[in-house]
Amino acid sequence: MSTSKINSLITQNRLLSQARSRARSQSTQIGKILNSAANSKGSLLDAIKKDAASGKTGLSDADAASKKNYTTMKEAAESLKTHTKNLLLWPEKDWDAMTEEEIAEYKEDVVKEVTNLVTDYNAMIKSMSAESSQVNEIYLKQLKGYFKNAKSDLESIGITQKEDGTLSVDQEKLKNADAQKIKKILGSSNSFVDDIGKRADNIIANAETNLAVINKSLYAGNYSYNKDGNDIFDILTSGSRYNIRR
Numbered sequence: 001m002s003t004s005k006i007n008s009l010i011t012q013n014r015l016l017s018q019a020r021s022r023a024r025s026q027s028t029q030i031g032k033i034l035n036s037a038a039n040s041k042g043s044l045l046d047a048i049k050k051d052a053a054s055g056k057t058g059l060s061d062a063d064a065a066s067k068k069n070y071t072t073m074k075e076a077a078e079s080l081k082t083h084t085k086n087l088l089l090w091p092e093k094d095w096d097a098m099t100e101e102e103i104a105e106y107k108e109d110v111v112k113e114v115t116n117l118v119t120d121y122n123a124m125i126k127s128m129s130a131e132s133s134q135v136n137e138i139y140l141k142q143l144k145g146y147f148k149n150a151k152s153d154l155e156s157i158g159i160t161q162k163e164d165g166t167l168s169v170d171q172e173k174l175k176n177a178d179a180q181k182i183k184k185i186l187g188s189s190n191s192f193v194d195d196i197g198k199r200a201d202n203i204i205a206n207a208e209t210n211l212a213v214i215n216k217s218l219y220a221g222n223y224s225y226n227k228d229g230n231d232i233f234d235i236l237t238s239g240s241r242y243n244i245r246r
Contacts, residue, residue, distance in 0.1 A: 059214070067214050069127040074207035076123035077200040083117035084197030090187040093179040107175045110182055114159070115169055121196065122166040124203065129164065135206050140165060142199060150192040153185045 059067065090113075093106055125143065128136040147154065147161045154160070158173030174182075186193050 063214055066131060067211065069130045070207045070210045070214070073124055073127040073131075074204055074211065076120045076127065077203045077207065080117060080120040080124060081197055081200045081204075083113055083120060084193045084200070086113055087117065087187045087193050088189075088191075088197070090183060092183045095179055098179075103179070106179060110186075111169075111171050111174050114174060114186065115171065117193070118159070118167045118169050124200075125165045128203070131210075133206075133210075139199060139203055139206070143196060146192050146195040146199075149195075150185070154192060157182060157185055 090110075095103060098106070125140065128140055144161070144165050147165075147167070151161070157177040158170030160168050160170070162168065185191060188194070
């Protein structure tokens with residue numbers, strides 16, 4: 001992920017404060033492992049293996065839940081982008097020039113593509129809603145706004161929005177919709193599909209940023225940096241450097 005994408009999303013003090021808090025927590029956990037190894041006949045490696053075998057992830061329950069949510073968010077948004085791209089590239093069709101078999105196949109493909117898009121969209125919405133973040137809240141508001149702008153058209157082909165922002169599809173209504181109408185509503189520039197596909201890029205970047213912070217804090221205290229080191233914390237702290245601890 002480029003530095004420009006990171007910088008646009010991680011200027012929040014919340015991420016830095018959370019990262020520092022996690023780092024302190026993980027340093028305590030690693031300290032316990034080191035003490036365990038020093039006070040027993042086993043090696044440090046044995047102590048680490050034992051800790052891993054116990055099922056501990058090194059993360060608090062809250063952080064483990066956040067990691068799961070942001071992972072789901074990232075994967076769903078990436079898959080969503082694929083489906084939005086497919087729909088935007090969907091060829092225009094004229095019912096009069098198609099055989100019954102071609103029409104049936106076309107509608108089946110459309111329903112499958114839209115259903116998959118909605119599944120990914122809902123997974124993304126739910127994972128974003130599960131994380132209390134100003135960035136997530138902004139994106140959720142924007143996504144709901146995109147649907148509101150196209151509400152009448154989307155509902156006319158069987159796509160509706162629930163109170164929590166997730167979508168549902170009436171497959172029969174979608175199958176019975178006119179092909180040209182489907183293309184106009186779902187496969188044109190500046191459509192709902194186009195809007196959510198573009199916003200997915202930002203959602204992916206935000207998820208990657210949070211995952212980087214969580215993963216960094218997991219290993220905080222177990223390693224550090226030489227004078228030329230540069231990672232997510234360096235960017236968060238405006239390029240500061242950390243010296244390796246001897």
